[in-house]
Amino acid sequence: MATLVLGAAGAAIGGSIGGAILGVSAATIGGFIGSSIGSVVDSWIISSLAPTQRIEGARLDTLRITSATEGAVIQRLYGRMRMGGNIIWATDFREKTKTTTQGGGKGGGGGKVRTAEYLYYASFAVALCEGPITGIGRIWADGKPMDLSGVTWRWYPGDEVQTADPFIAARMGAVSTPAYRGTAYVVFEELALSTYGNRLPQLSFEVFRPLADPDTAEGLTRAVTMIPASGEFTYATQATRKTDGGTTQAENLNALPDATDMVVALDRLQAKAPAVESVSLVVAWFGDDLRAGSCKVRPGVEVSAKATTPRSWSVNGVSRASAFLVSRDDQDRPVYGGTPSDFAVVQAIQEMKARGLRVTFYPFILMDVPPDNTLPNPYSDNAAETGQPAFPWRGRITSSPAAGYAGSVDKTATAASQVAALFGAAKPASFSVSGESVSWIGSPGDWGLRRMVLHYAHLCAAAGGVDAFLIGTEMPGLTTIRSGASTYPAVQAYRDLLADVRSILGSGTKIGYAADWSEYFGHQPGDGSGDVFFHLVD
């Protein structure tokens, strides 16, 4: 009984009750607002009938309750927290009548049924805490994630320069509208209340206020690396859904129902680490062999048949059906996510640049060499051992047999030809660029490293350019291959590739090779000669 009555009263009670009810202080009651308060009173009534019993009802955290309290303390937040707020401004509910007529058609007996529905809308502002905050994450209404599609709302960080909300100012007059400087608050415009039983819902907000002082990690972090590098639609800022026999499932809406994962990730990043200026976007293709002379570098997919809307997977003009399929584990799950679709990479670059972030493009090679492979191991005498290590590091791609093993091709012309095979013959003109899509018009069997890197150079240019571009990362096994006493063919191949990338991206883009730490101090062959070659230095 009390549950019903008090539940309907809802948030209106707030913490503003004076005195004491049933011996319980107002402050305590203030903490039990909402539908649960009734059940608490119920349990008090029952427990007063049987005084020896002690029943404790549902207990709520006062911080998560929206109220409208005069003189309430403005909370101070450190880090990230879910919190309620204090309603500091609200309009009267706006009533809209919607009349529908049914029946009364031909042959039907009886009169028409006219139904009048009353819909209510409210505009209000909720103060959250002391500012400045850096962002708002999720929002809950009556404890459930709030559907914000079609809702007009905005937030103010609570800094010392924020200006008055134009909507409130238009209603109240500019003179009588404060900017609430120093207070973080949220404004909802004409929120439809029918979903919430025609009352203001209990709102709680995930609020970010990082300790971004100059001596904290949040304040010091200026650049981050965006992974996972794989995942067919992970980087897309456009909702992508897969359709499978009549059912539709979102591919990239996991964090929030109405915002793509990429957008949510960037929102959270900027809310948590406001000093970040630069992001390295990692995008992976798949290598399939540690022997440079045999390794193909290809874009991969998780499954070879999947219908997606509005866009299909495509990388470098290769469609899903003709793309490399990543290998499976013992439960038939793909061991890697697929290569991000080209359109997703373009969207990610554009989204980050629109947010004022600098973008470094970072092409990556994941090695899809499964555990039960029968490939000759280059790290064995005469490469006679069967089976390469499972899922190795790309930095182990080398000549075969590798330097230091019997029969090694180290310091021979064969080593140079193995390097040439890995890089392939792609040229800047082997691609056709149309709008924001880049496809391959070279030899179909060419799966060299150059094809991958030049593809992304074209794609980055088509996306509007990037600030920096890497032509390779952590390839010490490759860069230390020698075709002569001190000749490094892979280093030369990277230099040539850099020049070609420069011709596509222009002089305004920083272009480089991201060396592994073991390459920083040059190549020390370990053959007893005591030689040190600074092989990456001109």
Add this chain to the structure above:
Amino acid sequence: MTSADPTRVIAIARAWLGTPYHDQASLRGVGCDCLGLARGVWREVVGPEPFPIPPYSRDWGETGPREVLAEGARRMMIEVSPAEAGPGALVLFRMKPRAIAKHVGILTGPGSFLHAYERLGVIEEPLTNAWRRRIAFAFLFPQR
């Protein structure tokens, strides 16, 4: 085409302040929507409208890929880049990502603009970052 004097455009636009919001209307002091405001300012700054505006619904153009409003404006006005648009420019806002730009306003200063806003009528308000970020196109009124 030379562009109209921005001071004059702003003065004419400000005369519309307080006009109630009404879908499809374009009558100063009586009612207008955001496009109606732009049309009204056009009539006073440039002259008669070159073609009749077809009837439109609230959700017109939301599903199509064509920038109908921008294309129409481009035929009659001087396009400038949104970054260069100054006071007196007509700006088109893209209210939702990947939807067409269909809200219209007129810049009245470096940090303010004037537009017809549903439920509030014609108001002048600060061009906050939230608004600025949504500007997709900008045009100047031509000289009569």
